[in-house]
Amino acid sequence: MKFQIIQKKLVTLHPQKSPPVEYSKLKVMNEVVYHTPALVEECINGLNIKPDGTYVDVTFGGGGHSRAIIEHLSPLGHLYGMDQDLDAWRNRLDDPRFTFVLSNFAYLKNFMRYYGVTGVDGILADLGVSFHHFDDSERGFSFRFDGQLDMRMNRSARVDARQVIATYSEEQLAQVLYLYGELKQSRPMARAIVKARSQQNIDTTLQLIDVVRPLIRPSQEKKELAQVFQALRIEVNHELDVLKRLLQASLDVLRPGGRLVVITYHSLEDRLVKNFMRSGNVEGQVIKDFYGRVQSPLEPVNNKVITPGDDEVTRNPRSRSAKLRIAQKSENQ
DSSP, rough: HHHHHHHHHTTTTSSSOOOOOOOTOOOOSSSSSSOSSSEEEEEHHTHHHOOOOEEEEEEETTSHHHHHHTOOOOOOOEEEEEEHOOOOOOOOOOOOTTEEEEEEEEGGGHHHTTOOOOOOOEEEESSOHHHHHHHHHGGOOTSSSBBBBBOOOSOOOOHHHHHHHHHHHHHHHHHHHHHHHHOOHHHHHHHHHHHTTTTTTBBBBHHHHHGGGGGGGGGGGHHHHHHHHHHHHHHHHHHHHHHHHHHHHHHHHEEEEEEEEEESHHHHHHHHHHHHHHHHSTTTTBOOOTSEEEEEEOEOOOOOOOOOOOOHHOOGGGGTOEEEEEEEOOOTT
């Protein structure tokens, strides 16, 4: 109940109708680098922004993409920034054309209805984990630091990574590591975790690493540790499930001709986005009419995935795995 009260206060910080301002001037509430956004220019081009339009950045984070979007809006345009992490609220934009929504993007449709928005012109989702999360040892997202096994994007969520490690059966752990980490040695890892936790609690990132390290090839240590942590993070935050809900909601929220712009960072989420943009469903089941024409509510804008150039990867090495896909809602929808 306490969290719900906080959320109600935050989402009403900026009313939808506010007096116009000189839109080239922005004030950032927190200047600390929270996250360096990837493919900013490409995202802006992909959104094909209308100055008077309505847009949603469903992964606000440090506000990098949002600042770029709002620079292209007139006093009549509006941007909603969504994030379930209270830390992101500190980066909110002090601008009457901006509304911060403290929520998981799975509830996009609900909040647009709450604000009386009948349709938006563009939705942006940057599915990568913010630098802030990786670099904060207390959050437990990275194998580079010793910290509590947490990994919750929303700190008010009930289940964290420590509880997954402590309570899941061997079969459940193996399934998580295999499906979400794509680890071939998922079963031996799960067996090792269950054996180790019977002797002492596995509460920290380094304790977990000590358990799985003997099963990892030394030449692939960083890659496979990253896969272990990715698997747990996806499980804790139900990332693929909420992504599916976001994609489905986008069909109801976007206006005809509106753009869906999504950056993915691993094959599991990229496959879902690719299938959805091609067919209108995450399974990728293409429906054709009597004449063999594909019936889909979306039309891909870029048939070839967009990736960062060498210059961007040099400036921001963490962007190297980013993949950008863009689709437009069909005009007849």
